[in-house]
Amino acid sequence: MIHVVPMGLIDVIIPEYIANLTSEKFGIMVEVAENFPIDAFRRNEARGQYLSSDMLRSLSVRKESDEDILLGVVDVDLYVDSLNFVFGEADPINRVAVISVTRLRQGFYGLQNDRRLLLERAGKEAVHEIGHVLGLSHCVDPTCVMYFSNRLADTDWKRDDFCKRCLTSLRSRGQI
Ligand SMILES: [Zn+2]
């Protein structure tokens, strides 16, 4: 079962959209879990960001079953030490992932917010990170959901679906 975990202050429509989409894509039960407060996480004040691996660690501690997948959804900016920012990060060993919607919002770039677009982007990032949890690597097909999004334009260009090759790979491992 996939548990979509809203973390901290977040518009509840986003985890709900993700739960519906991922349930459809992976054909498994998905629930929106209770909110997981993020007050205890340390914000890197110099960067104005949170370390995404901190969130992954807490999610893995919170897991009740090894079979479960936990996907955290936050509305704070995330980073890893080697990158300026990340849209999300996955830990396939512990079957947890986290995505941030902060940079998926048009308003982040000084543009007019567009809720539909925000949801579409969040959905693609969620399916992408769960794809990693299920063992997929990045895909060379720019329209495949497993394509690495370096920029938001990459996210907008790809679909929320797996290409044939990725789908075959998931099926061969009995993951879908
Ligand atoms: Zn990725």
Ligand SMILES: [Zn+2]
């Ligand atoms: Zn692919």
